[in-house]
Amino acid sequence: MKEKWMLEAKRADFEALANRLAISPVLARIIVNRGLSEEDEMQRYLSCDLTEMYSGLMMKGMEQARNLIITAVEENQLIAIGTDFDNDGILSGHSLSTALKRIGGRVVVYAPDRISEGYGLNRRIVLEAYEAGSRLIITCDNGIAVFDAIDYAKELGMTVVVTDHHEVAFEEDENGSRTFLLPNADVVVNPKQEGCPYPFKGLCGAGVVYKLIELLYEYYSVPKEELYDLLEFIAIATVADVMDLVSENRLIVKHGLKLLSQSKNLGIRALIEECGLEQKRISAYHIGFVIGPCFNAAGRLDTVAVALDLLDAKTTEEAKQLAVSLKKLNDSRKDMTLQGVEQAIERIETSDLIHDKVLVVKLRDTHESLVGIIAGRLRERYNKPALVFVDVEQGVKGSGRSIESYNMFEELLKCKDLLTKFGGHPMAAGLSLKAENLETLRARLNQNTTLSEEDLIPIVRIDIPLPIGYLNEAFLEELEKLEPFGKGNIKPVFAEQHFKIRQARILGKNQNVLKLNIINSEGFAMDALYFGDITEFNEFAEMEYGKEEVRKMYLGQYNEVDLAFTYYPTLNEYMGNRTVQVIIQNYCRIKR
Known part of the structure; x- marks a missing residue:
């Protein structure tokens, strides 16, 4: 795929900033490139102090929710x-349940069946809760678009x-004026709702729940350390739900990773042990690509109960058995996903779909819970918004993943008018529609x-x-x-224009790692890896x-090979030996 390499050109007095912040000019330049312009912002970014988090009372409806x-x-x-x-649903549900029990509440947790019921609160859950x-x-991580079930609960x-x-x-009316639609709940807590003054709109569902728990713990005089203990769960949800790691999210994840x-x-x-991570320093990468997918696999291929039971496990043996089950589910999910991705690529590249700017693909014999992952892989491969669908009883059901320049929501x-069910945000969406409307959706x-x-x-x-x-251990x-x-706080990208390659070898059990000297x-010579x-x-x-x-x-x-x-x-x-190496991310030729 053709790429455009662009050098960030934000300007500042990097030497002076470095001196005042007690960092190197290189680090100062990176921080400025991340969009931080005020020195107090930069100090907060570097200190990552939990006391810098906003009060939950600033969020519209939060005080009323706490009181209820x-x-x-x-x-x-x-x-x-x-x-x-x-x-996000699993971890927010677990965190709130833990907190309510801690303050003396009696609690029961319900989750929908992904296949038969789909996203969010539904009438079955409402009735079961009422009869209990x-x-x-x-609601946790859902409810803002759940009108029917909430009406039923109120009835x-x-x-x-x-x-x-x-x-x-x-x-939206003909003049472009928008009327926002809220469910008929007693109170709605969502920083994205109209009129909410909360300064940071980017929390995940578990992040919103954390703010509620903080107020409940303050009321019941629960020690602050117990609140902070929940950050490992909120961190998993934040990374796995692909939230921007800025502002409060970065604080949550930074401290949550230490706890993990x-x-x-x-x-x-x-x-962690079952996934082979017990000797590693857990990073956001491990959440996004190892731990998070295991929790997701429960909701995709089995029931959420497996994941909730794992989090509530009371003995090491029980935890071990449930962790093995989750890992097996995720391994199965990976195999099924690969088959779905291969089918989607073949469908695109052997039809006129390849010319579309927005990819709309229907798959056969693919588990409906995997369409979001497959859409994400297509987006990465083609750098286009992608929506992937499968047949279900009521028509077709799909999930989409987007690129920065396309607000999918x-x-x-x-x-x-073509959709029977729909929800999401600018970068992702879930939807259902009648099968006969799918081609119309693609065209439109x-x-x-x-x-x-x-x-x-x-x-x-x-x-x-x-x-x-320039590279050494101190710089690392x-x-x-x-x-x-992670998203919103990506790894710095460094570059150099001309490298001669003295040696190349292909390594790994699957021959999937290229090692270069x-x-x-x-x-200056150094080893480099390309994955x-x-x-x-x-x-x-x-x-x-x-x-x-x-x-x-x-x-x-x-040899004459010379690459950037x-x-x-x-x-x-x-x-026992420690050496600096580089991980290659992109390559091209720049002629001398």
Whole structure:
């Protein structure tokens, strides 16, 4: 795929900033590139102090929600939690349940069946909660778009508290004026609702719940340390729900990761061990690609109960058995996802779908819970918004993943007359519609789109052109101040224009790692690893320099291959030796 390499060109007096912040000029430049312009912002970014978090009382409806819950606890009412089946739903439901029990509440947690019921609170959950004796139901990570089930709860005389973070639906008149639509709950807590003064709108569902728990713990004089203990769960939800790691989210994840590495929760510890992470410093990457997918697999292929039981496990043996079950579910999910991705790519590349700017693909014999993951893989491969559908009893059901220049939520709202169910945010959506409307949806999305060819070219943003001679262990330690990395706070991207390759080898059980020994124009040599498509790398080098030069490269002989790399430095520890190496992210040829 063609890429556009762009050097970040934000300006500041980096030397002066570095002196005042007690960091290197390189780090100062990176922080400015992250959009921070005021020194107090930069100090907060570097200190990552939990006391800098905003008060939950600033969130519209939060005080009323707290008071309704306190009343229910004081009256010994059974409190129902209606959560969802993904990471954010599971972890927010568990956290709120833990907190309510801690303050003396009686609690039962309900979640929908992904296949038969779909997203969010539904009439079955409402009725079960009512028949169990509950008269207060609290939603976690859902509810903002749940109109029918909440109406039903109110008909039964129940009190409904909605806690959510998803976009609020709206109707637009001919003049473009919007009327926002809220469910008929007693109180709605969502920082994205109209008129909410809360300064940070980017919390996940578990983050919103954390703010509610904080107020409840303050009222019941629960020690602050117990509140902070919940941050490991909120951190998993934040990363797995792909929230921007800025402002409060970065604080949550930074501190949550420290707790995860030494978790007190038997289930979390068992899952970390089962995934082979017990000797590692847990990072946001491990949440996003190892731990999070295991929790998601429960809601996708089995029931949320497995994940909730793991988090509530009381013995090491129970935790071990449940962790093994989750890991097996996730392994099965990975195999099924790969098959679905291959089918989708074949469908796109053997039809006129390849020319669409918005990909709309229907798959056969694919588990409906995997369509979101498959859509994400298509987005990564083609750098286009992608929606993937499968047949269900009532028509077709799908999930979409978007790119930065395309607000999927708003574009689908323009087609709401075709949809039977819909919810989401700018970067992702879930929807259902009649099968006969799918081709119309595809046509309309592509006719309406303002995406240009330029929008579809991936941009590689380079923080600093940095010669590898600058790299050492002290610099790597300083880079850790910028963690955790993820969406909204990406790893810095460094680049250098000319590397000769002294040796190339393919490593790994699956022959999927390319190890290079590279040397720059100043004579600094270093090992480099590339985890991308090795076949494509070789084809590119052969196209630019010829097969003979690539053959020499693999033999360790002098060759003409000269490439530019973007990279990130890491420390390689092997048999007691520590050496700096780089992980190659992108490559191209820059002619001298």
